[in-house]
Amino acid sequence: MxxxxxxxxxxxxxxxxxxxxxxxxxxxxxxxxxxxxxxxxxxxxxxASRDALLGELWLTTVLAYQQGFVAAIEAGDGLAAALHTPAWARQHTDDARLLLLHSRHDFAQGDWPAALKRGVQDQAQRFEACLNRFARETFGRAGPAQLKRATFVLAEVPVAAVRGYLQRREPPPKLVDELITKTYHAIVGDQ
CATH class of the missing domain: 1.10.10.60 (Homeodomain-like)
Structure with a gap:
């Protein structure tokens, strides 16, 4: 054969x-x-379909992006993890735009292939483990309030800061890093 x-x-x-x-x-x-x-x-x-392929493409792209984020968390550098989003988006602007196609929550429902769902679940577990680790190391515990802060400062702020630039197919300017850094320090403080 x-x-x-x-x-x-x-x-x-x-x-x-x-x-x-x-x-x-x-x-x-x-x-x-x-x-x-x-x-x-x-x-x-x-x-099975174009959508299934785009889901696989999204997952492949997320996993490539996530490597630097996880490495920063494992090194104990939350600010580097937050700044990884604009840095990666500048280096991989077109690929970063692909991340806007879906969120991991999109794969919880629907008729997605089982292997894709498992891959997204594995990716989500790695991300959640990073948030838990950051919350424990930074805020002393990983309760609901600390996890919300961790999610906000490491994921929501950086993604919101780059989204408009990516939609316009522009690399995020360095000003984005400054704003993320100020937000990070305002939330994390001297902890």
Whole structure:
């Protein structure tokens, strides 16, 4: 039996390239298979739908982004974790725009492939573990109030700060780092 000419990663990379070049709306089964020179059946052999592929692309992108965030938390540097979002968005502006396609909560419902749901759950657990660790180390415990503060300062503020720039396909300016830093220090204080 011969080796398949294409694998899942080929389709995900083709979708990423199309989304970066022309936006997520340009990612269709036809545009992906044309880019690869693959038959449509090859696509449907791997993915149930365009949405399933975009979900896989989102997860792949989140995991790439999350590496630096997790490393900063593991190093005990919450500010670096908060600043990772604009730094990564500047280095990977088009990829960062793909993160706006979904949130992890989108995968809790619906007819998503089981493997994709598991991957998103694993990613969410790593993120939650980081929030818990930061809350314990910074605020002394990881109760509901401390976790809300951790989520706000490490995730919500940085994402809100870069969202408009990403929607306009602009890298976030350095001013964003200054504003995130001031917010971080206002919330975390000298703890």
């Amino acid at each position: 011969g080796r398949a000419l294409f694998d899942n990663a080929d389709f995900i990379e083709a979708a990423r390239a199309l989304a970066c070049e022309r936006g997520p709306g340009a990612v269709t089964v036809d545009s992906i298979t044309q880019r690869l020179g693959a038959p449509k059946g090859s696509f449907y052999h791997r993915f």
